[in-house]
Amino acid sequence: MRACQEEVTVWLLEPGNGEETLGTIDRAATISEVAALAGVSPGTASKALNGRGALRPETRRRVQEAAEQLGFVANAAARSLQAGRTYTVGMITTDSIGRFSIPLLIGAEDALGAGQVSVFLCDARDDPIREQYYLRTLLGRQVDGIIVTGRRTQARPPIGVGLPVPVVYAFISSTDPDDCSVVPDEQDGARRAVEHLLAIGRRRIAHVTGPEHHHSATVRADAALRTLSAAGLEPAANVLFGEWSEAWGRQAAGILLSTGAEVDAVFCGSDQIARGLAEALQEAGRVVPRDVALVGFDNWDVMVDGSRPALTSIDMDLEGIGRTAAELLLAAINGNPEHGRRALPGRLIPRASTAVNPF
Amino acid sequence: MRACQEEVTVWLLEPGNGEETLGTIDRAATISEVAALAGVSPGTASKALNGRGALRPETRRRVQEAAEQLGFVANAAARSLQAGRTYTVGMITTDSIGRFSIPLLIGAEDALGAGQVSVFLCDARDDPIREQYYLRTLLGRQVDGIIVTGRRTQARPPIGVGLPVPVVYAFISSTDPDDCSVVPDEQDGARRAVEHLLAIGRRRIAHVTGPEHHHSATVRADAALRTLSAAGLEPAANVLFGEWSEAWGRQAAGILLSTGAEVDAVFCGSDQIARGLAEALQEAGRVVPRDVALVGFDNWDVMVDGSRPALTSIDMDLEGIGRTAAELLLAAINGNPEHGRRALPGRLIPRASTAVNPF
């Protein structure tokens, strides 16, 4: 282990001293070779390296040194075979890998990597055939568990029933309430957005969002309306459903302006929509946030920072969702399965588009 | 059991025919169980399922049926152990997984998945320690090969020397010319951009790009200048190095306008820069593309489509790079290693920002 650290350093800082880098591993050494070098039996070597059995400290050390010298790394296949565990999980993204999957993936990979578990990545691309193919592949590889993710939060049918390994859904959820799902709390997010606008004194608040058939759009819209009415307010305009794009945001700005509704804030269903709205409003002479304050959703860096002014937005903490899903999966693998949907709160990231004092 | 099967099928394909779905796998069957059910020995069953050995067709069929009935999927660990191959490759992204890694990943996963090879994903996050940790992990898992990617195209020191498995670098390249690298041909991309601007009749062309210490920035800038001078032209202004952001694009627009240089086109080092430039130019009263044509780089959908007008851009075909890298890796695994850098050409995607007739 010490040597390991030093090796890294050698590679990193001083090219030229290649003595003990990983480069010395050119054909995997077996534990028998290590044992032979240390003058013990393979079984003993195994115990020495895994801290099991009753061994003299000196023997243990000798084996460890031999292992290091040979650059020994235990053959995972052999170990899995005998342990019945692979320290491996599969991650299936049902839609394609994209903007939403990545933070999930990073979070999951983070939590799993810390537990010495590797991740098989599978991209099912919205194709049920591919999905089942990957499921089968993963099961053949004896993964210890599976994380299922997707780009929509809507509940989906379970990927399989009676599977031999635990499954956790991240971001999307399973329609089976007995399955374990970790999702963002979108209602809470919408509530925070509206409350923030209320807190800075806005009262004529509109909502522009994605397609009405999109689960996230309706959930967020409902929560927004509820929050408004809890404050004794009506929305400043009907909810505008459209698509998740800047173009729609621009178009929606036109609609809002043309209806003559006196709007002093818009909560947008996505940062892209908010950005489009911001542009169009300002082209029409409205000042953001003085005349109209804006809150987006997703906290997507390139959108919130690229927009002028920078966008206040709701961060769903996707990385946290990925991490939590991974942790729940590990727990399930260790025999402590959890059931049901768990909704993680997001947080509001305030920026200039709702700054009370815009200077 | 039956009920389970039907549920899966109902969801998946054809309600009613639940015979052979994955639902039946609830505790992995071994080949011995299959063999017993088919009334043969395990060895024979193996031959039957893998199309090897000399077996009566009828026997083969019997075994296959037994396998299906039990939902048999060969234990990959056992198979790897004996074959010495795992049909698994590792993919290490040296910087974080991000906008550039994803298409690479998708491309690679595509090519590998088709070959029944699974991918271990590792995110080294620009941390050499993590990198070496993952390398070690992958080697312990006996991956058949490794793909190394990153978010910068600059050459990097090899991830290891004398490794027991082949390595292919994708997007980034290795400083060791003997290693196999697949990279975008950025010079070619820059050339295409400038030639496109020349083709639509622009002669006073400027170049705004990222940091001077960034490899991509200098490579593209050099190629752009060479292309101009090959056409007998000088750049309309000194190359403006800055950062890869919209903010810099806006700032650069100010610089170009204030120097009074008569610029009729700008080739930008990234779509973000181009977008910032487009905004600022138009706020200053210039019309894109009539007064100033713009070409970006990366063909990043949200930027090229979100910008107004939509941006002409250079697409580096990252997915193709990922796919090619994976194919080369598979070839190397099969004993046909390739060496050296292979630069893949990109293509120019024309959009409104360079439309000859902007209506």
Add this chain to the structure above:
DNA sequence: AGCGTCAGGGCAATCGTTTTCCTTCCGTTG
């Protein structure tokens, strides 16, 4: 001195597949 105990470590089975021999049984041929 004799017995019990325990530390230290070797042996061998085990995980599930594949593969290399073998064996057996027929059919064909000299």
Add this chain to the structure above:
DNA sequence: CAACGGAAGGAAAACGATTGCCCTGACGCT
């Protein structure tokens, strides 16, 4: 009719790590 050859399939040895069991000394106690 004996011998040979090929087809069909079984037996068992790998692959590499782990682990329970057993063996061997050495030590201590009576």
